Amino acid sequence: MNHVLSDLSGKIKENAIDAYMDSIQTSAADPVYFSVGMPNGAMIPKKPLQECMNAIFDTGPPGLYQYCGAKGFEPFLSVIAKKENIPEKYVMATNGNTQGFDLVCRMLLNERDGFAVEQYTYSIALSAIHQHQLQAVCIPLEHDGMDVDFLEKALQEKSLKALYIIPNAQNPTGVTTSLQKRKRIIELAYQYDFTIIEDDPYRDLLFHDRPPSLFELDPMKEKVIYLYSFSKIIAPAMRTGFILAHPFFLQKLEQFKQVQDACTSPFNQMLAGTLIASEAWPATLEKQKRFYEKRKAWTKQFLRHMNETEQWTAVEPAGGLFYWADVGKKDVREWMGIAAEDGVIFVPGNAFTMEETPSTKIRLCFAFCSDEEMGKGFMRLEESFRKWKNIRTGKG
Ligand SMILES: Cc1ncc(COP(=O)(O)O)c(C=O)c1O
Numbered sequence: 001m002n003h004v005l006s007d008l009s010g011k012i013k014e015n016a017i018d019a020y021m022d023s024i025q026t027s028a029a030d031p032v033y034f035s036v037g038m039p040n041g042a043m044i045p046k047k048p049l050q051e052c053m054n055a056i057f058d059t060g061p062p063g064l065y066q067y068c069g070a071k072g073f074e075p076f077l078s079v080i081a082k083k084e085n086i087p088e089k090y091v092m093a094t095n096g097n098t099q100g101f102d103l104v105c106r107m108l109l110n111e112r113d114g115f116a117v118e119q120y121t122y123s124i125a126l127s128a129i130h131q132h133q134l135q136a137v138c139i140p141l142e143h144d145g146m147d148v149d150f151l152e153k154a155l156q157e158k159s160l161k162a163l164y165i166i167p168n169a170q171n172p173t174g175v176t177t178s179l180q181k182r183k184r185i186i187e188l189a190y191q192y193d194f195t196i197i198e199d200d201p202y203r204d205l206l207f208h209d210r211p212p213s214l215f216e217l218d219p220m221k222e223k224v225i226y227l228y229s230f231s232k233i234i235a236p237a238m239r240t241g242f243i244l245a246h247p248f249f250l251q252k253l254e255q256f257k258q259v260q261d262a263c264t265s266p267f268n269q270m271l272a273g274t275l276i277a278s279e280a281w282p283a284t285l286e287k288q289k290r291f292y293e294k295r296k297a298w299t300k301q302f303l304r305h306m307n308e309t310e311q312w313t314a315v316e317p318a319g320g321l322f323y324w325a326d327v328g329k330k331d332v333r334e335w336m337g338i339a340a341e342d343g344v345i346f347v348p349g350n351a352f353t354m355e356e357t358p359s360t361k362i363r364l365c366f367a368f369c370s371d372e373e374m375g376k377g378f379m380r381l382e383e384s385f386r387k388w389k390n391i392r393t394g395k396g
Pocket residue numbers: 037095096097098099122166171199201228229230231236240241
């Protein structure tokens with residue numbers, strides 16, 4: 001049946017995480033999923049959402065039930081503009097950052113354009129790079145963000161049209177880019193004339209300080225397109241976020257969005273806008289941060305134990321949902337199958353990179369599981385790792 005498909009259909013392939021998850025099997029009755037990058041169910045603000053929903057039904061504007069413009073629903077745009085301290089003409093609603101990223105790729109990039117990404121990055125962004133047939137250059141990641149000297153050398157050698165960066169509590173590595181590096185990246189963008197796509201769904205889950213965004217640091221607002229999503233702090237099911245960008249970009253992005261889905265649901269925009277503007281919101285967000293910080297501390301304790309016994313290494317994340325651990329042995333994809341059979345699932349490092357070489361790294365999401373699952377999952381990780389090690393050394 002392939003002849004019925006477009007050329008593009010022939011080029012695209014399954015997302016790496018989906019492919020890895022499809023490849024494993026478990027006979028455990030109660031598998032533990034450290035692989036799922038979603039908020040904890042208990043952290044979804046259901047009650048405040050319900051209250052906002054009732055208020056919207058009672059008093060919401062009539063346009064709520066109709067299409068709105070592709071730029072977004074006015075009451076939502078005005079809440080965001082106020083919160084982000086930027087004129088409304090710089091704000092546009094999206095169905096979240098996955099859509100935001102795709103729209104921006106459509107607007108900026110042609111097939112075979114040079115495109116810089118962090119060495120490890122969001123797996124759907126890698127799928128989009130593949131779909132848009134971009135020539136990706138992977139910039140190594142350090143504990144405080146990408147290696148900017150490497151980026152500059154790459155810019156000297158090759159024309160790079162855009163850079164994709166997840167600056168806070170990066171997925172998958174948990175790295176937060178330092179202020180110094182943020183400033184340097186902006187300088188490079190002006191010097192070498194490339195556009196920065198700043199994907200920032202974890203900024204409000206930083207446990208303590210939040211550095212200024214690259215968008216905020218951009219003096220002319222001409223080099224950064226900023227993507228924000230409510231998926232991690234309200235619910236992935238909201239499918240709502242926003243773009244902050246120069247009106248020059250927004251006018252084009254609106255045209256692309258109109259063709260994709262006409263507009264983001266005004267109802268969802270109203271709900272998200274009402275919730276984040278409500279009095280209850282700061283405490284709701286604070287509760288999430290403290291919950292995830294405790295989870296991070298628990299995972300750190302486990303990883304310290306694994307460091308002492310098996311020399312695993314990991315850099316502590318400043319926020320977000322993920323810990324990235326280097327177990328020092330490759331190929332973790334072999335271990336993944338053994339671990340799954342033992343009832344614990346993680347994502348191997350290869351899912352987050354264009355590099356083909358076998359990885360020694362794994363991503364653990366410490367957010368999604370219940371407390372009981374966390375404890376069980378850590379035990380299973382340790383046991384299955386030993387099993388794998390014994391097989392590798394011929395003792396199994
Ligand atoms: C870096 C990054 N960008 C985008 C997304 C997806 O965002 P959304 O649900 O807003 O499409 C995720 C979700 O895991 C992510 O980690």
